[in-house]
Amino acid sequence: MRATSLAFKENAAQALGDARLQKALVFTRPAFPSRRAAAVAQLPEFERLREIGRDIKDHTLANLDFYLETWAANAERAGGQVHWCGTADEARAAVLAICQRVGARTVTKGKSMISEELEINEHLERHGITPVETDLGEYILQLRREPPSHIIAPAFHLNREDWEESFRASHTDLPADRVFADRRAILAEARARLRARFLAADVGITGANFLIAETGSSVIVTNEGNGDLTQTLPRVHIVLASIEKVVPTLEDACTLLRLLARSATGQDMAVYNTFSTGTRRPGELDGPDEYHVVLIDNGRSNLLGSEFQPMLRCIRCAACLNHCPVYFTVGGHAYGWVYPGPMGAVLTPSLIGVDQAGHLPNASTFCGKCEAVCPVKIPLPDLMRHWREREFERRLTPPAARAGLRIWAWLARRPAAYRLVTRAVAWGLGRLGRRRGRFSSLPFAAGWTSGRDLPAPEGDTFFARYARERRAGRI
C-alpha cells in the first residue's frame, strides 16, 4: 500500500468534511468501548491476565530466534513448508512462486493486515492471478478498490447505502432493481457470491493471529468462517505471518485468546479459533495437500532491542483504535498506511520511516486511553513520544515548531524564569481579557483560537496560588 501518511493533515481535514464518513464514525463510536467494557466486567481476572499476556510476549520476543526455529521445525515435521522472508519483496515473490507452480488462476483470501503491507493482491493481479477477498468487509473494499480503515472491522466506515450501491454496481448479473430489505439481505448476497469463489479457488491465503512453537501450528481467529473455508477447500494453503506472531505453547495462546476477543469485539471467544498444523493427513477427507507459511520480517527485527520493542507485543485487537478520540474523529484512511490509530502511530514510523509518518505520533491527545485498554499493556503514548523525540533529533519537525519547542524547553529547565514569564503572561492576558473573559484571536495562537476561544486567565498562576494557599495553611 502506498503511504500517504505524509499528507496526514490534509487527509484529516478531508475526513472531517466527509459527511458519509462522519455519519459512520458517529454511528459506530459508542459500540466498541461498551462491548469491551461489558466483557471485561464479566471476567474478574482480566487485569491480571493483561500482565501475564505482556510477560508471555516479552519472554517470547527475548527468545524470538529460538521459538521461531522450534516452530519451523515442528511445522515442517507436519508437512508444512516455511519460507523465511526478510522483506515484502521476498514475501511477494514466495507467494507468487507457489501460485504459479500450482497453476493457480484464482486465490481466495482471509483477512490479513500483513497482506496489505505486501500489497499481495496487486502483485497477483499483475501476474494474471485473481485474488478474491472473502471477509465480508474486505470483499466490499475490494469491489470499491479501497484499503481497510480498521484492523478488524475493515469497512466500518461504510454505511448501508454504500454497500447497496457497490453491490448493485458490481453484481450486474442480478436484477438492478432488487430490494435489500435489511442488512441480512446484503449479507446473503455476499455469501452466495463468495460460496462459488471458495469452491473454485486453487489457493487459499490467510494471515495468522499466532504461531505455536510447541506444535508448529498457525492460528486464525475469525467470526465469519471465511478464513476456515479459505484454508480448507483449496488444494494449497498459504499462511502469511510476521515474525512476532509466535508464542511458545498452547497454554500461552489460551491466555492471549482470553484477552484478544474481549479486547476486540467484546466476545468471550471469537466464533472460530482454528489451529492449522501441516498438510492433509492420510485418510483425511478434507484439508490442503500443501501448507506453506511465508514468514515475514519486513522491518520488525529493527524494533528488537530498541525502545520500540514493546510494540511487537501487539496482538492486533484494535482496542486502541476503538477508544481513540483522534481515530474516531478522522477515521482510519487519514493515517495513510496499513495500520491506523494509536498502534499505527507507533508501528507505521517503525516500518516505513519517521520521515514518511512523523505526523502520526503527533496526532495524539495523549489521553492515555489506548495504553489503559491495551491487552498486552503496550505503553503507546510513551512510544509515540519517543517518535516525536526522534523526529526532533532528525530535524524533521518544521522550523517554527522547533523554535517554539526550544524556547519552551529553555524555560521549562529554568523554574525561576518559567514562573516569571508565566506570571507576566497570566497577568497581562488576565487584564486584557477581563471584560469578555475569553479571547477569540491571539497572536501566535491561531491554531488554538481558529477553532475555539481561549479562556482569559484569572490573573494568577498555579504556582502563585499554590504558594499562597500553603502560606495560609489551607493545604
Next chain:
Amino acid sequence: MSKDAVLGAIRRGLGRGALPDHLTLGLRARLEQHPRHLIPARSRLPRPGQVALFVANVEKEYGSVVRVAGFDAVPAAIASYLTAQSLPSCFVLAPHPELQAIPWSACPLLRIRTGRAEATDLVSVQHGFAGVAETGTLMLPGTPDRPTTLNLLADTAIVVLRASRIAGALEDAWDRLRAEHQDRVTGGFMPRNVMLVTGPSRSADIESTLELGAHGPRRLHVVLVDDDPAAIG
C-alpha cells in the same frame, strides 16, 4: 533472504548471538512442561454446574442445546429439531464410530450420507471431541473421522457431544487432546486442524451490527448426550 539472514537480523536486534545450550535447555523445559497461567475461576464448578455453564454459554452465543439421555435418543432429537426448524430431514454425518453406531434406523425418515460436507449439504452432524464450559466452545479436531468441512459448509451444523466430554477451562480440553490423540505423521498429539467453535458464524461488518450466518453455519445446535451421571444436576 534465507532463514539464517532472518535469524541473524533478530539476533542483531537482541544484541546477542545464538542462545547458548544452557539457556535453550530452560526454554525446551518450558515447552515440555507447557505451564498453565492463571485460569479464570468461573468454570471451577461441580460437574452439574460445569455442564449448565456450557449450555448457558452456547445459548448466549446464539447456539442451541438439547439434552438427551443416551445415544439411542439422538436420532429422534435430531429429527424433531429439523422439523421444528423447517429443515429437510437429510444430512451429512461424520464417519466417527460413535456416530456410526447410533441406531439411525429408528427414524426411517432421516436420509443420511456419511462423509465430508459438500456445498449442497444443508445440514451436517459432527462428532464433538470436547466442550469448554468457560466459554461454551466446542473443540472439533479435524481427523479422518471428523472432517473439517462438516463444521463449515452446511447452513445448519449439529454437533453430538457427550456430557462427560465437557471440560471446565480451555486448557482442560487441550489436555484431553494431548492425552488422547496421536498424530500419525508427527508422532505428536496435534492433528492437522483443530477448530474451537463458539456459536454460529456471524459478521458485524455491515454498520457494526451483528448478523448470523456470514460464511459458515447460520445455526449451531448441540445434542448433548447425558452419559455422565455426575453431571446431571
